[in-house]
Amino acid sequence: MFPVSAGAGRAQPVVLAAPSGTGKTTIAHRLVEGTGEFVFSVSATTRAPRKGERNGMDYEFMERRQFEERAQRGEFAEWAEVHGNLYGTPRRALEEAAGRGEFVVLDIDVQGARQIRANFPGALLVFVIPPSAEVLVSRLRRRGTEADDEVVRRLRSAREELLRAAEFDHVVVNDDLARAVAEVRRVARAGGARKGADVALMIAQLTSQIDRVLEERFQNVGA
Ligand code: ADP
Numbered sequence: 001m002f003p004v005s006a007g008a009g010r011a012q013p014v015v016l017a018a019p020s021g022t023g024k025t026t027i028a029h030r031l032v033e034g035t036g037e038f039v040f041s042v043s044a045t046t047r048a049p050r051k052g053e054r055n056g057m058d059y060e061f062m063e064r065r066q067f068e069e070r071a072q073r074g075e076f077a078e079w080a081e082v083h084g085n086l087y088g089t090p091r092r093a094l095e096e097a098a099g100r101g102e103f104v105v106l107d108i109d110v111q112g113a114r115q116i117r118a119n120f121p122g123a124l125l126v127f128v129i130p131p132s133a134e135v136l137v138s139r140l141r142r143r144g145t146e147a148d149d150e151v152v153r154r155l156r157s158a159r160e161e162l163l164r165a166a167e168f169d170h171v172v173v174n175d176d177l178a179r180a181v182a183e184v185r186r187v188a189r190a191g192g193a194r195k196g197a198d199v200a201l202m203i204a205q206l207t208s209q210i211d212r213v214l215e216e217r218f219q220n221v222g223a
């Protein structure tokens with residue numbers, strides 16, 4: 001079991017999840033910048049490095065066989081297959097950082113978040129949402145997701161993922177970046193989760209905005 005339990009002022013893993021394009025990666029990087037209090041969990045993966053990615057910084061890249069051996073030895077706090085590749089959170093780094101009183105930030109998928117929830121009851125699961133469907137579309141574009149059919153595919157999966165927001169401890173709207181980062185820090189330090197009362201309403205508004213955007217702006221795109 002994880003040696004750190006939930007409670008005010010105690011370090012706990014912070015899991016970030018969000019529909020693609022919301023700003024999860026940006027928030028994770030900002031959270032760990034300039035502070036030793038929040039550190040990034042470097043996952044192991046069997047996927048090939050992308051341009052600019054550094055081994056040991058972005059991911060620990062490895063062959064499938066090596067990953068499977070490590071998984072069998074119980075070296076991962078959680079692991080999952082995502083789009084045909086294996087991804088896992090090294091258990092030792094997580095425990096060592098928590099032992100030093102640091103908040104470990106996990107950028108993992110929903111399957112991984114569920115395993116962390118089951119194995120680490122003290123973990124804080126944060127779901128990040130965009131302020132509106134229009135903003136989500138423009139962030140997807142800005143990040144380089146140019147093709148309409150790709151935007152449509154991501155909007156549709158965003159709609160599905162938004163319906164899972166209730167499984168998380170806290171929902172953060174990524175409107176102003178500095179404000180959103182400060183909110184995650186505050187909730188982690190408080191050691192408890194406080195779901196905003198209007199989360200259900202925000203999710204309902206976002207999903208209906210996505211439906212409208214898909215119908216009005218992308219009706220001729222078959223994805
Ligand atoms: P994700 O990891 O959730 O897919 P990214 O972190 O790659 O998303 O962000 C998508 C785009 O939105 C990037 O161009 C990023 O710079 C921008 N972005 C992220 N957060 C904000 C914000 N609060 N305000 C404006 N732009 C943002």
Ligand code: 5GP
Nearest residue numbers: 043079080082087088089107108109111112
């Ligand atoms: P990418 O290959 O684009 O970096 O990541 C693909 C997906 O895998 C993202 O949703 C990312 O959050 C997720 N992911 C990255 N590392 C891990 C991990 O260690 N465990 C799990 N379960 N998912 C991960």
